[in-house]
Amino acid sequence: MIRFALRCGNGHGFESWFQSNDAFDGLKRDGLVTCPSCQSAEIDKDLMSPGVRPARKTSDPAPQPMTNAPDVAEAIKALKAHVEKNSDYVGNRFAEEARAMHLGDKPSRSIHGEARPEEARKLIEDGVPALPLPFIPRQKTN
Numbered sequence: 001m002i003r004f005a006l007r008c009g010n011g012h013g014f015e016s017w018f019q020s021n022d023a024f025d026g027l028k029r030d031g032l033v034t035c036p037s038c039q040s041a042e043i044d045k046d047l048m049s050p051g052v053r054p055a056r057k058t059s060d061p062a063p064q065p066m067t068n069a070p071d072v073a074e075a076i077k078a079l080k081a082h083v084e085k086n087s088d089y090v091g092n093r094f095a096e097e098a099r100a101m102h103l104g105d106k107p108s109r110s111i112h113g114e115a116r117p118e119e120a121r122k123l124i125e126d127g128v129p130a131l132p133l134p135f136i137p138r139q140k141t142n
Helices: 021-029 069-086 094-103 117-125
Strands: 002-008 013-018 043-045 088-091 111-113
Touching: 002 021, 013 021, 088 094, 094 111, 094 117
Parallel strands: 088 111
Antiparallel strands: 002 013, 002 043
16 A cells, blocks of 8 residues: 545645555546545645654663652551551451441451452442552561
């Protein structure tokens, strides 16, 4: 396929794709190439800039290290201590326990644990309040 910049006798410019230069010539000769603005069949090729790809860009500069990383690490450490002190670890029963509390089958309390991605998605879809924690529970570390 080849793209041509075209211009009609009334000065309207447009582009169109053709199978080849010969295909364009044949369609033009048969009056099948017309201006989309005025339907004139008086069509000629116009000057067109070449479709040259730009040079490959150089690689992106290396990302700068986070200057607040120690602050973030301390905040996560404090969050972990707070969660572990103020909630019960229920392990892989998290989805089951959270759903039971949400439905009123068990008394409400703060819990944390693990859930498979599909279990977590289902909890959220069902309106059960749950969110991922940015750390591994103490009970899961060696």
